[in-house]
Amino acid sequence: MAPSLEAIFWDLDGTLAETELDGHRVAYNQALAEACLPWRWDRARYLDDLGIAGGRERMARFLTDLEGSPPSEPLLDALVAAKKRHYAELMHSGSIPLREGVERLIGAAAAAGLTQIIVTTSSRAAVEAFMAGSLAGVAGAFQGWISGDDVSRKKPDPQGYRLAMAMAGLDPQRVVVVEDSAQGLAAARGAGLTTLVTLSSLSRHEGVGVFAAAAAVVDGLGGSDRPLALLHGPACPEGQVTLSWLERLLPAP
16 A cells, blocks of 8 residues: 655745746846846846856856856845845735645645645745745645755755655655756755656756656646646646645655
8 A cells, every 4th residue: 555645845936936037036136236236137047047056156156157256245145135135025025926736735735634844945034925925825734844044055955855854754755845946856856755846937948857756747736727737757637736646656665
């Protein structure tokens, strides 16, 4: 008999909502403008720079490439603080909606008594703002979160997911992670966790082979009006990710 699903660990950016291009990138550009710096991240460059885990590290590389030398620590501190403030304002406004099927699946998991934890490289402040804004309707379904502030090594390192496992105190064979990126997949699999990849606007251009370690790859969680497209994994006759289908992704005992 296959193990029963007891927990879902959720990535945030790109998985719960399309926050990267329309949230983080916008806030970074607002911080650059506030500091009277002439540069702005366009969508193409930002997509390229997402291979760098962590906002501070991403900003440092961006400015280093443009200026020819690393930014000073005080400047970087000021930019990161301003970006967090602008991002929090965007998130508190609830202007970035949850992806299709996210609220449905979170609600179903909560009704079934499953543990749900967010594991993200975003800051604690960013998570709190998101919980108070776009995620407010289902925020009570989560038992906690692991942010980028809680780890010394960010994704693709598995540290965040190992901390979530310690928080949950569950058998890893009873947990499914929902991620949207190759870095997130590597982090979850490094912690020995079954992973569903739901492709976002940032990862849809990547070949399915990049996600070979995932138990399944879909183009979204699906809904009654828009069935998901299954790229890899067991058949999903309901046309949407359900708890029963997630059970099928768990490893055999």
